[in-house]
Amino acid sequence: MIKYKLICKNCKNSFDSWFASSKEFDKLKKLKHINCYHCNSLKVEKSLMAPSVLNLKSEKKLKSEIKKFSKLKKKIRKYQKFIKENFEYVGENFAYEARSIHYNSKKKKNIYGNATTEEVEELKEEGIEGIETIPWVKEKDN
Secondary structure, rough: OEEEEEEEOHHHEEEEEOOOOHHHHHHHHOOOOOOOOOOOOOEEEEEEEOOOOOOOOHHHHHHHHHHHHHHHHHHHHHHHHHHHOOOOEOOOOOHHHHHHHHHHHOOOOEEOOOOOOOHHHHHHHHHOOOOOOOOOOOOOOO
């Protein structure tokens, strides 16, 4: 696949289009199948396009971003390990269990699980404190 920047000689508008190859562009142009989508003119020509190449500066920035992401992921995994070791997993019953703990003062325990955004908002509106949403990285994720 190749992407060309095309310019209409009639209305001077430019637009991008993908082609299977440069030969395919030439074939379609010869058959008069390439037209301007602004004015429908067949006077459409290829324009010069700069290739998308990583330079040293953008490559360093990309490596830096990947490094930051890896550090963040490592920190999230550390939090997950702490949570798994010190909290009880209640799965989809998180909202029910949180209410049960809040309204039954004898039954205090740390829990974690899944809840919808709406359920979390409802719990907070009820005055149930200590509820936080954290990102969760699956073990098999890179």
